[in-house]
Every structure is written in structure tokens, then in C-alpha cells.
Amino acid sequence: xxxxxxxxxxxxxxPPSFPRDxxxxxxxxxxxxxxxxxxxxxxxxxxxxxxxxxxxxxxxKLRDIAPDLADWILDFSYGDVLSRxxxxxxxxxxxxxxxxxxxxxxxxxxxxxxxxALKVGCRPQEIIEVILQMAVFAGFPAALNGLATARxxxxxxxx
Amino acid sequence: xxxxxxxxxxxxxxPPSFPRDxxxxxxxxxxxxxxxxxxxxxxxxxxxxxxxxxxxxxxxKLRDIAPDLADWILDFSYGDVLSRxxxxxxxxxxxxxxxxxxxxxxxxxxxxxxxxALKVGCRPQEIIEVILQMAVFAGFPAALNGLATARxxxxxxxx
Amino acid sequence: xxxxxxxxxxxxxxPPSFPRDxxxxxxxxxxxxxxxxxxxxxxxxxxxxxxxxxxxxxxxKLRDIAPDLADWILDFSYGDVLSRxxxxxxxxxxxxxxxxxxxxxxxxxxxxxxxxALKVGCRPQEIIEVILQMAVFAGFPAALNGLATARxxxxxxxx
Amino acid sequence: xxxxxxxxxxxxxxPPSFPRDxxxxxxxxxxxxxxxxxxxxxxxxxxxxxxxxxxxxxxxKLRDIAPDLADWILDFSYGDVLSRxxxxxxxxxxxxxxxxxxxxxxxxxxxxxxxxALKVGCRPQEIIEVILQMAVFAGFPAALNGLATARxxxxxxxx
Amino acid sequence: xxxxxxxxxxxxxxPPSFPRDxxxxxxxxxxxxxxxxxxxxxxxxxxxxxxxxxxxxxxxKLRDIAPDLADWILDFSYGDVLSRxxxxxxxxxxxxxxxxxxxxxxxxxxxxxxxxALKVGCRPQEIIEVILQMAVFAGFPAALNGLATARxxxxxxxx
Amino acid sequence: xxxxxxxxxxxxxxPPSFPRDxxxxxxxxxxxxxxxxxxxxxxxxxxxxxxxxxxxxxxxKLRDIAPDLADWILDFSYGDVLSRxxxxxxxxxxxxxxxxxxxxxxxxxxxxxxxxALKVGCRPQEIIEVILQMAVFAGFPAALNGLATARxxxxxxxx
Numbered sequence: 001x002x003x004x005x006x007x008x009x010x011x012x013x014x015p016p017s018f019p020r021d022x023x024x025x026x027x028x029x030x031x032x033x034x035x036x037x038x039x040x041x042x043x044x045x046x047x048x049x050x051x052x053x054x055x056x057x058x059x060x061k062l063r064d065i066a067p068d069l070a071d072w073i074l075d076f077s078y079g080d081v082l083s084r085x086x087x088x089x090x091x092x093x094x095x096x097x098x099x100x101x102x103x104x105x106x107x108x109x110x111x112x113x114x115x116x117a118l119k120v121g122c123r124p125q126e127i128i129e130v131i132l133q134m135a136v137f138a139g140f141p142a143a144l145n146g147l148a149t150a151r152x153x154x155x156x157x158x159x
Numbered sequence: 160x161x162x163x164x165x166x167x168x169x170x171x172x173x174p175p176s177f178p179r180d181x182x183x184x185x186x187x188x189x190x191x192x193x194x195x196x197x198x199x200x201x202x203x204x205x206x207x208x209x210x211x212x213x214x215x216x217x218x219x220k221l222r223d224i225a226p227d228l229a230d231w232i233l234d235f236s237y238g239d240v241l242s243r244x245x246x247x248x249x250x251x252x253x254x255x256x257x258x259x260x261x262x263x264x265x266x267x268x269x270x271x272x273x274x275x276a277l278k279v280g281c282r283p284q285e286i287i288e289v290i291l292q293m294a295v296f297a298g299f300p301a302a303l304n305g306l307a308t309a310r311x312x313x314x315x316x317x318x
Numbered sequence: 319x320x321x322x323x324x325x326x327x328x329x330x331x332x333p334p335s336f337p338r339d340x341x342x343x344x345x346x347x348x349x350x351x352x353x354x355x356x357x358x359x360x361x362x363x364x365x366x367x368x369x370x371x372x373x374x375x376x377x378x379k380l381r382d383i384a385p386d387l388a389d390w391i392l393d394f395s396y397g398d399v400l401s402r403x404x405x406x407x408x409x410x411x412x413x414x415x416x417x418x419x420x421x422x423x424x425x426x427x428x429x430x431x432x433x434x435a436l437k438v439g440c441r442p443q444e445i446i447e448v449i450l451q452m453a454v455f456a457g458f459p460a461a462l463n464g465l466a467t468a469r470x471x472x473x474x475x476x477x
Numbered sequence: 478x479x480x481x482x483x484x485x486x487x488x489x490x491x492p493p494s495f496p497r498d499x500x501x502x503x504x505x506x507x508x509x510x511x512x513x514x515x516x517x518x519x520x521x522x523x524x525x526x527x528x529x530x531x532x533x534x535x536x537x538k539l540r541d542i543a544p545d546l547a548d549w550i551l552d553f554s555y556g557d558v559l560s561r562x563x564x565x566x567x568x569x570x571x572x573x574x575x576x577x578x579x580x581x582x583x584x585x586x587x588x589x590x591x592x593x594a595l596k597v598g599c600r601p602q603e604i605i606e607v608i609l610q611m612a613v614f615a616g617f618p619a620a621l622n623g624l625a626t627a628r629x630x631x632x633x634x635x636x
Numbered sequence: 637x638x639x640x641x642x643x644x645x646x647x648x649x650x651p652p653s654f655p656r657d658x659x660x661x662x663x664x665x666x667x668x669x670x671x672x673x674x675x676x677x678x679x680x681x682x683x684x685x686x687x688x689x690x691x692x693x694x695x696x697k698l699r700d701i702a703p704d705l706a707d708w709i710l711d712f713s714y715g716d717v718l719s720r721x722x723x724x725x726x727x728x729x730x731x732x733x734x735x736x737x738x739x740x741x742x743x744x745x746x747x748x749x750x751x752x753a754l755k756v757g758c759r760p761q762e763i764i765e766v767i768l769q770m771a772v773f774a775g776f777p778a779a780l781n782g783l784a785t786a787r788x789x790x791x792x793x794x795x
Numbered sequence: 796x797x798x799x800x801x802x803x804x805x806x807x808x809x810p811p812s813f814p815r816d817x818x819x820x821x822x823x824x825x826x827x828x829x830x831x832x833x834x835x836x837x838x839x840x841x842x843x844x845x846x847x848x849x850x851x852x853x854x855x856k857l858r859d860i861a862p863d864l865a866d867w868i869l870d871f872s873y874g875d876v877l878s879r880x881x882x883x884x885x886x887x888x889x890x891x892x893x894x895x896x897x898x899x900x901x902x903x904x905x906x907x908x909x910x911x912a913l914k915v916g917c918r919p920q921e922i923i924e925v926i927l928q929m930a931v932f933a934g935f936p937a938a939l940n941g942l943a944t945a946r947x948x949x950x951x952x953x954x
Binding site: 221224225227228231232236261262263264265268269 | 835923927937938942
């Protein structure tokens, strides 16, 4: 196994001191316990940071039909991925908006992530810029439909 | 919160006695420790059951550039999702083949999962049936390209 | 022309005695007559088996604008493809649900096929399993939107 | 059932005198026999008209692994759909090129249909126009990749 | 640089005498001025020719949130691309309908372009033919959903 | 017409003093002349800033088959869109990488834009972060295939 990439990139922010990999050779039992609890807590914190109470509501609504999907959103999507160091929340939200606009088949999630982008400090114009850019990469219908979703969010939030 | 869906469906195989949700209120420290280790181990077992040594090689190749993606494949994709009770490996592989054939933009993964389908006991004709069915749902090009990938696997494995 | 694949796979269920290929060299006039009528009848039977009266209504609504599309659904989609031996109705419906969830742009058809899956005997939890699995292969938005459609069907059918 | 749409549109070319719907109430046994044979023959003629010998080779290569898919291509895709009156071959090929360029995941089929477009009399510039137009509707990457495929065909055919 | 393709194809309609490329070596200042004004005017004319007043309304609604996108639609989509010589408006609209039906994630734009197709002289049956053809290339759900959108337009316009 | 959005957002960087809209009521002939030339020049500068000489080569290769597409890439994609104020090059490249990874059908363009991201100062780890994030929004196959493309670029550039 080669040296992990991030070790060869000293300018990348160091991962938090809390171990992210529970199976690492230096893990002790106590650390692993903390890992699982921390993962859930980190997921909840990240979900709240990005979506306020809205995301938690979406997650809780899944409890009746697919409780494990609710957990995966907390633990994996927000706990493992979206909370990672190496990229700030604002850039992450803009990347998500780019992808969902380009895919064009996930309007409910685009709405949540436009709201999230505003919440973590993106300006409306930055969100618009990313959506407009998708006219080049995914075509004008994608950009128009993405913009319609963004407009709904901006209007609802009084921007 | 309503009663979880699976509790209202008594004919669904019970989840394994090992707790899947580390944050459940009855978890003890010892269980949580086991949870993390077991999750990784379950991921490795499932990956091996479906892909033999091929999947592990793909995962290990990620270690230099994206070690956490390697972990997520083990822990989340195989440990959390593909190892779930409630659906047998054969049906899961056929569902994956259906999806990847329909999407049509993930030939390397389709190849791995056709191999995996054979490994868990799907007959070639069953795999072909699923791919042909995609002609109805995703069009003939999707079916033709999925079939070309399946043929490669069948030929390489002497079927 | 090489030997057809299924002949080299003796464990595949034999095709029904009724000839599926009207242009085969041994076809007689009488068989061909039966072929066309049987194809339509087989399509209707399969449509009814999977969708009850709902599918037939969808098909009949097409008669004003695209009567041939109505026929193709009966004759090709259900008569030629979905009625094929080699894979049971339950697995076929789960494969369709996987594909439509992954594509994410065909909610009306996903609804019909979730209903169909219930009708041919899939348990709700099996349908949920397939949709959850799509989180791995097509992303969380695809799984969330597929689940929302499944929930509508389950609620409407009192499950 | 309402009056079929095409009957309310007297300027649409009448369907050929040969009946396309074998299950129509006025069908006689002899007509139905002719229907099935004619369908296959119409498929072969249309495939040859659009693809020359190349399409037939693709179809025959399917005989070992999926003989029924080979039949469906002849009978359904070319016999039922692409041979329909109401739209000339040139427009049909340009529509196919538009769709496959926009989808962007079916380069082998795009190649076949660019060749087919040339065969039925489309000028290279018309093909290029359709592909360029996809920059608007599906983005520049789709147009660039479609154009690369078209260029291959033009070069191979000495255009 | 090789000779531009269109020069080797003498049967392609010559581009209009007005220069489309403002940076060409023979451009004078006066021509360049005309170019920019003409581009906008050509975009407006083409938008009106295809969409009547509906398209202009869509464009104007963008002025508050993304005025540059409004300009790009006029100048690039309609002024540069859809107004090009080499393919008539009817074929261009049918190609757009093919692409949007196949993509399946842009119903508002499909609606506009079905209306546009009628406006530039396509018969309803031609539009239907293109949509039906997508059953082959993008699957039955795409064709069914495209047809539902076309039906809405036909009904609203009294066809 | 409402007040343009950006005017209500005083913290957005002002557009450059050079007028972007040639049809504005205050344009003079001289400004418009400059507009067209500047647009092309701005496109070339932006293309060079992001892609070095590689992008210009791609554009020039289009001159034989589709010279207008080459111009559109310079004038529209890079001159109008990617050079816009309101979002820095680094964020724009990461958004493009997100979209192309999620779409999964444009590997050549993803390669160009990973190279471009490095050229405008993105760190490899930031590019990897965006691609990994797509596992959540577009599935693991999309992330794996995007990562394979990024790895190629990193290896070729000695990173």
C-alpha cells in the first residue's frame, strides 16, 4: 500500500485529532466507542449546521418506513462525508448544487441544499453563478430548472 | 415517531442479533465496540462473498488516493447496505445489474457486479433476462451495452 | 451462427411449448396465427397479473393519441419481455424498481411498478430494500425520491 | 375509446394497406399470418435501408447470447417503430442522433445511427447541426462527444 | 487548420451574407457593430418564430434573478444556434423534442418546444412519431412521459 | 421588469467596467465594437488561464468539422460564462468537477477540468473531496469513475 495521498500534501488541513477510522491499528476500545457516538453526533451537528431544523425533520420522517436510511444520512452522508476537513461547507454546498442542477432529477434535494448553501453563508449570487454555469455543462434546461428551484428558496426566505 | 415499518411486517427475516444501530438507547460500550469492528468485518465478508478477491483489490487500489472511499465501500456499501437481511444476495445483484444497465455510465462497476452475480449463484440466463428487460425501461442502447459487458464477463469466466 | 446461449444452459427453464419466434423455419401457418393472437393475450394476461386493472386503464388512455404505443406495451413490453420465462415476476418487478429509482426521472412508472410488485407478491420490505440499495449505486437523492413514491403506494394500499 | 388521433389528422400519410395490428376485429387468419412474416421482413428491409450490412451483423452477433433481443431489434425496433409512416427516414435518424448525443452514454449506437443517417441521405452538415444544437439542450460536453463520434464516422467513410 | 467542413460540402445552404464570426480577419468595425445588434435581433426573431410570445415571457421573467441567462437564451441559444442555416426549424424542433423526451428531466422545456414545433408547422402526428421513437432509444417510460406532455399541449391548443 | 438581482446584493463584486451587454441602451458604437472583440479575447484569456495550451488545442481541432462550436466555446463558455465575476476560478472548477462526476458520461471533459482545477490553484485533495462527495449525491460508481479520471491527471502531472 502506497502512502495515503493526503500525507503527501502537507498543506491540506490535518484531520481532527479524533480518529475517523475505527479499524486503524492504533485504535483502542475506548476510542472505538467514542468513534461511533462521535460519528452520529458529528452527523447531527453537520446536518443542523447546513439545514437547520429542516434536515432533521426530513430524517425523522423516514423513521417509519426506512429507519436505517435515516441513520445513514446522519452517519454516512453528514457524519462521514459532508463533515470532512479539506473543503469548507460553502464550497461543498456549491458543489452539491452544481451536481443536482446537472442531474436535473432531484428537485427536492436541490431545494434543501440551496437552503443549506444560504445557511452556511453562500450569497444568492454565488448560488446563481453555479447554476448558470451548468448551462455550459448540462444544458439550458438544467440551468433553467435549477434556477426555478433556487428562486423558490430565495422568495420563501425573503431574499 | 411511528413504529418502524419492519416491525409491522412479521414475515421479514429478523435482523441479526448483533445490533446494527450503535446509538440505540440500549447500547452498551461493549456492544458499540463490537459494532464498529463487526461492521468492517461484515463489509469484508460481504465484499468477498460477492466479488471474491477482485473487489478487495479494487478497494486496496484506492488506498493511495482516497483511503476513506475504500473504507466507505467496505463499511457502508458492503457492511451497512449490501449485507442487509430482507433480500438475498442473488436478488440484490440482479437489482444492481438492472440499475447499472439502465444508467449506462458505469461499465466498470457493471462488470464487477455481473461477476458478483455469478459468484453468488445467479445463472447467466437470469443476468441476461434482467439486462434484456432494461430494453423496455431504459431503451435498446442500454440493453445492448449492458449485454456487451455481460458477454465479456461470461467469456472471461468460460461460461 | 453459434448455438443459442440458453441451449448451453440446461438448468434454465425451457421456454413454453408455444413458439415465441414466428419466423422460425418450422413455423406453420396455424402456429403463426396463434403466435400473434397469443402474443396479445399473453401481454394482456401479464399486464393484468402485474398491474390489475390499473395498467389496462393506462394503456386504454393512450388509444386516442397513440394507439400503437398502447399495442406495443401489450405486445412487446408485457407480451414479449415481462412474460418471459427465466425470471419470476417478483424478481422482475424488483429489477424494474431498481432501474426506475436509479434513473429518477420516471415517477409515474415507478408508482405503477411498486403497485405491481405488491400485486405479484413482493413484501413492502423487499421493495424498500431495493430502493435503499440504490443509495449506493445512484446516490441518496435517488433513494429518497424512490422511497417517497413507494410510501405513497403503501399508504394508498393501506400497508 | 375516443377516435384515434391520426384519424382526426387527415394530412398524415395513411398507414400502408397491410394491417399493422393483428388483433384488430377485422383481421382474418390469412392477414394475421402475413402480419407476422411481414413484420419480420419489414424489420429486415428497414434495418438494411438504414444500416446496410452493418446492422444485420450486429443483430446476428446477438444470436449466441440473446437471440430474442436480436428478434426484437428486427421486429419491434425496425419492424414496428422505425419503419412507421408519418416521418421520413432522414428525420427519424436526426431525431435518434439528437437523443443519443443528449444521453451521452451510448456511443456505439450513436456511431451506427450517424452511419445510418448518411445512408438514408442526410448530409454531414445536417448531422453536425443536430449535434451542435445539443450544446443548448444537453450541454457542451454532450455536443463535443457526439461530434467526436460523428467525426470518426465521417473519416471512416471518406467524407 | 484544415478547410472548414462546410466549405467541402457545396450543397449546404450558404450562411447568410451577414458575418456570424465577429473576429474574422475581414471584419470591419461597422460590421462588428452590426454583428452584436443583429445577433440579439436574430435571437428575438427566432424566439418569436418558434415560441410566439410565450418564450419572450419566459425570458423576461428571468430578468430579476438572472438577467444574463435571459440574454444568453436570446443571443446564444436562439441567436447563434437555433437560427443557424443548414437545418429547417421543423427538423430542429423535432430533434429538440427527441432529446428532451429521452433525457426525461426537463418537462417545462419539452412543453415549450412541443408548442414551438406546432408553431413552426410540425403536425401533431410528427411530434408523436418522434416521441414514440424514443421508446426504442430511451425506454417506454421516457416515451410515455413525453407523450403526456405533448397531450397537454395538444389539448390546450385545441388539437 | 424588476430590479436585477445583483443590484440588490451590494456585496457581490461589481461587474468589470467593460460593458457585458452590447444591446444596453447606453452602448455606443465604439463600446459595441470593443464588446465583440473583448468577448473573444476574454474567452481566450479564460481558456488559457484554466487549461493552458491544452484547451486551445481542443478548440482548434474543432475548426475542420465545426468551426462555430470552436467559437462558441471561446465566446460563450469561456467568454460569457466561466469568466464571470461573482465566483472565483477555483470554485467554478470544483463545481464543474462535481457536475461532470455526477453525470458520469463526459470523461474527456472531466479530465480537462481536473487539469484546469490544478492549473487555477486547486489542491489535489480538494478535487478528491468534491469527487468523494458525489458518492452521496450520485452514487459510488460515479465517485469511483471520477476518481479514476482524476488519478490519471494527477499521475500524468507528477502529483
